[in-house]
Amino acid sequence: MNTLASLHPGTHAIVTQVRAEGALQHRLAALGLRAGNELEVLRQARFRGPIHVRIGTTELFLRRADARQVEIAQVHAHQA
Structure with missing residues (x-):
């Protein structure tokens, strides 16, 4: 299982599932982290x-603990 926390900068992926519950689930969904949405990792602190x-035109910062709740698939690195 790959999660958002395991990706490197420049990587594109598709969200397959968000395993968070309650308020965190709603917060992540409001930020665009929903199954089927494509994302790109820009940087890691x-x-x-x-x-x-x-995610689309939205940029956000996520704690690694929250990023581990986001499962991803179809990972490919950006070719520079």
Whole structure:
């Protein structure tokens, strides 16, 4: 199982499932983290800090604990 927390900057992926519950589930859905949505990892903070993600035109930072709740598939790295 791949999660958002395991991705590297420049990687694109499709959200397959969000395993969070309650308020966190609603917050992540409101930010665009829903099954079927494509995302790109832009940056990762040092020392296991937050992950900077783009979903459509929205950019957000997620704690790694929250990013581990987002399962992803169809991962491919950006070819520069």
